[in-house]
Amino acid sequence: MRHDKVRTTLMIGASIVAGTLAWSGYVLLLPVAFTFPVLWAVAPTRLAAAFVAAGYFLAASRGLPQGVAAFYSSDLWPGLLLWLCASTGFVGVHAALWTRCEPNRPFRYFTAALLMAMPPFGITGWAHPITAAGVLFPGWGWWGLVAATAGLMGLVTRMWPAVAIVLAGFWIGSAATWDEPKLPESWQGVDLEMGASLGRDASIGRHRDLIATVTDRASGGARTVVLPESSLGFWTPTVERLWVKALQGTDATVIAGAAVVDASGYDSVLIALSGDGARVIYRERMPVPGSMWQPWRSVLGESGGARAHLFANPVVIVADGRIAPLICYEQLIVWPVLQSMLKEPDVVVAVGNGWWTKGTSIAAIQRASTQAWARLFAKPLVLSFNT
Incomplete structure (x- = not known):
């Protein structure tokens, strides 16, 4: 029991770090978001998976309370309330679809990712890991989206270390040759x-x-x-x-x-x-x-x-x-x-x-x-x- 608590605490900490780094505003760090599905998949319980999702999402959207306070010229409380309310969709979807059954896990995660990409849940679907597809597979278009989705699904299986190594290779190659999108002429x-x-x-x-x-x-x-x-x-x-x-x-x-x-x-x-x-x-x-x-x-x-x-x-x-x-x-x-x-x-x-x-x-x-x-x-x- 104590081992599970320590493990869960470490996983929550890792999810917070992943959310903070991936959504720091540096485009080449977006693939750090691919850490989240790994942590979600290896969570020992549904409750632990919910806390992992909360840590990732709240870290990724950490600027919201301060931004809302500035917008309304108020204290932090309205922003904190909106911050927590916005997280309920992301946390609820990922908690509900978490499973111990490994064969079903990739399809469960795919369903969660799809729900968070489309309305109504997608209305607050910030910090979606699929955004990193453009860093991993620049210029691939829809095939890049398919490849990134397959990578996310592979990261929730037992083969996740091998999948992570392959994705890291694409990440390094992309970072080495990265060009910002061109400004159209005139x-x-x-x-x-x-x-x-x-x-x-x-x-x-x-x-x-x-x-x-x-x-x-x-x-x-x-x-x-x-x-x-x-x-x-x-x-x-x-x-x-x-x-x-x-x-x-x-x-x-x-x-x-x-x-x-x-x-x-x-x-x-x-x-x-x-x-x-x-x-x-x-x-x-x-x-x-x-x-x-x-x-x-x-x-x-x-x-x-x-x-x-x-x-x-x-x-x-x-x-x-x-x-x-x-x-x-x-x-x-x-x-x-x-x-x-x-x-x-x-x-x-x-x-x-x-x-x-x-x-x-x-x-x-x-x-x-x-x-x-x-x-x-x-x-x-x-x-x-x-x-």
């Missing part, structure tokens, strides 16, 4: 440092500053300029006229984040602007649960909150190119990017407004995850974040 992503004021300062002066930034990049040869999530604030006819008029006489196209508000709530969107006009090209499939997406409001007969367009518009056409858009939270979960890749986009465009993540690894994790997916499918990547 595209430019703009990173801003405007803090919480971005999207909240609706003054003409702020819009003129952003327009000046865009025209400066366009004069340098960029024809498609991407601005972060929420850059345009609330999307109104006045804002539209201001930007379209400013872009007339140029061949620049701007893709920028905004919010479209109506009586029932709002959509977090991407707008394509040029001298010829403006249009909404993308509505966010999965806003941040809790702070943005609040589905209980409709049940209670209340309005407000962001709408989730779960499986809508995975690929949109801009400037004669097919883009896979990912706004903020969508970069942390699995199904939005895979749904977009089914449509064979030309480029991945990832935007975020992460001022509230200052002092945490959340924004770095978003970048690392998106880079890994772009490398897996050999797609050019445009990033644009506000801090």
Whole structure:
């Protein structure tokens, strides 16, 4: 009994280390997440497996309490509560599917991984080990996803040491030749440092500053300029006229984040602007649960909150190119990017407004995850974040 307790304690500690290292924001460390299925498989009891899952998930998402506190200008308690609530899906799924029967274990783990990649559990399916497929098998596309899945299933069998050695070989080879995803020609992503004021300062002066930034990049040869999530604030006819008029006489196209508000709530969107006009090209499939997406409001007969367009518009056409858009939270979960890749986009465009993540690894994790997916499918990547 004492031996089991010591063993379980060591395994929980190892899962915490794995979650911390894999999700530190360094893309080449993502394969450390493959430690988790090994620890889950060798757990002596279902309860131990649950604690291993909790240690991994809570370590991976450790920046959430501080980020929520910054977002709401409050103490840590709301963030801690959300942190623990978000872990229940991951822990519950892995605890329920744990088994002592080795022949069934790979299929049980595959089921757990699939559940955490798709709604409803996939809505909080952060820190999914499959994200590391792009580091282990860059450029392999769907075959790389299959190979990574097979590797995860092999890691929960008795042959896990041999599987781990093979995966480590791919990891070392990839790290030795790693290249970040290419920036597509004539595209430019703009990173801003405007803090919480971005999207909240609706003054003409702020819009003129952003327009000046865009025209400066366009004069340098960029024809498609991407601005972060929420850059345009609330999307109104006045804002539209201001930007379209400013872009007339140029061949620049701007893709920028905004919010479209109506009586029932709002959509977090991407707008394509040029001298010829403006249009909404993308509505966010999965806003941040809790702070943005609040589905209980409709049940209670209340309005407000962001709408989730779960499986809508995975690929949109801009400037004669097919883009896979990912706004903020969508970069942390699995199904939005895979749904977009089914449509064979030309480029991945990832935007975020992460001022509230200052002092945490959340924004770095978003970048690392998106880079890994772009490398897996050999797609050019445009990033644009506000801090």
